[in-house]
Amino acid sequence: MKDLEEDRAAILAVVDAETEAYLQRDYDAWEKCWHDGPEIRRIHSHVGTGVTVVAGPEIRTQMHRLLSENIEWQVPEAIRRENMNIVVSAEMAWVSYDQIGDMSSIPKEMAGHYHELKILHKIDGSWKIACIVGTQMRIDHVRAPLVEVDETARLLWMNEAAQDRLPNHPMLGLRANRLHAAEPDAQGELLSAVDWIAKVRDRHTPCVGEDAVTRAIALGQDDTGLAHICWAILRDGRLLITFDDTDRLERQLASAAAVYGLSQAQEKLARHLVEGRDLGAAAAALGISPNTAKTHLQRIYDKTGVRAQPALVRLLLNADRRGI
Structure with missing residues (x-):
């Protein structure tokens, strides 16, 4: 038990030392934390x-360039870790955690939030990092409203x-702690989309990109006549509803136009x-004049094959919809 505790302390010391060397741009200190080998x-x-993969000697070349040369790059002012998990065996260990970087000079929605996994080897009695895997969660970098549901x-x-x-x-709102659309038809479409995405997620088909696992739901018009839309999406393995997303709407209409x-x-x-x-x-x-707009609309109808505005809206919102 004593040896295990000593190993855990030594492993955490290496993880901390590598992070501090990174923050201080100290290449020599960083290098001491890493194993040296082609693997x-x-x-x-x-x-x-x-996704980027750097292997073998190129890791040191890359880090020397980043830490030693006069390159403009942004380093977090501080780092904290949450959900720490450590597994130790005689000669190998792995550590995983959520790492949050305090980067106050950039917008809050672009904060440095990663899940990291570090694999260490015990070499000549010393723990050295042999592999690091860092994943940045996309949903932490979305400005539009996001709601996760089951x-x-x-x-x-x-x-x-x-x-x-x-x-x-x-x-759109909450009813009995469930997301609920005000219009009955929209509520039916919302529940259908949520159920469909949940089933796709359960099948776990890696050949299907997350961008394909999307359904647009027309929520209807409010009292001012403004139409509202939400999207059910799968991101980072989570079932999400997003709305008021002008960037997504622009992309969807551009896709429909194409x-x-x-x-x-x-x-x-x-x-x-x-x-x-x-x-x-x-x-x-x-x-533009009403006649010009009418001409444009007629040509849109001719190209899409529909003859009514509600049908056109549904068609445009689902133009890139694919069966899975």
């Missing part, structure tokens, strides 16, 4: 840059944007129609 790895999944739409978690917006949302061959002017008109404006209001917002 070592640094694997990171980052929201902005995707397969019955029961609330599990909300980000700050959802906490601020959901109590005042005209078409699918149906809409011109830029037709796409702009479609955006206003999806937001609940009638043809006259859309024309005024675009600064």
Whole structure:
């Protein structure tokens, strides 16, 4: 038991020392924490840059460049760890934890929040890092409201944007701690989408990208005539509902325009129609005549094969929908 406690303390000391060397940009101190061999790895999944894998000697080359050269980069002012887990055997150990970096000089939604796994070897009596895997959770970097639910739409978690917006949302809210759409048809679509995504998640099909596991739900129009939309999505293995997401709506309409061959002017008109404006209001917002707007709409109908605005909205919101 004493040896195990000593090993745990030594392992944590190495983890702390490597982090401190990183923060202080001290390459020599960082290098002392790492094993040297062709089998070592640094694997990171980052929201902005995707997955990177660095192996063997290239790790030291990369870190020397980052820590020793005059390169502008942003280092967290402080780091804390949560949910620490340590497993130790005679010559190998692994440590996993959530690591949160305090980077107050950048927006809060881009804070450095990772889950890290470090694998260490005991070499000549000393623990050395042989592999690090860091994953940055995408949902921690979303500005739009996000609500996590279970397969019955029961609330599990909300980000700050959802906490601020959901109590005042005209078409979406909570009822008995479950997410609920005000319009009956929208409620049926919401529950159907949640159930479908839950089943996809349970099947765990890695050949299916998360972007395909998305369903758009038209929530209807509020008292001012503004249309509202939410999306049921799968991200980081979590079933989420997002709304008031203008960036997602822009991407979805751009995808629909590409699918149906809409011109830029037709796409702009479609955006206003999806937001609940009638043809006259859309024309005024675009600064075009009602006749021009009517011509654009007729051409949109010809390209999409529908003849009514509600049907058009449903079609555009699901233009990139794929069966799984």
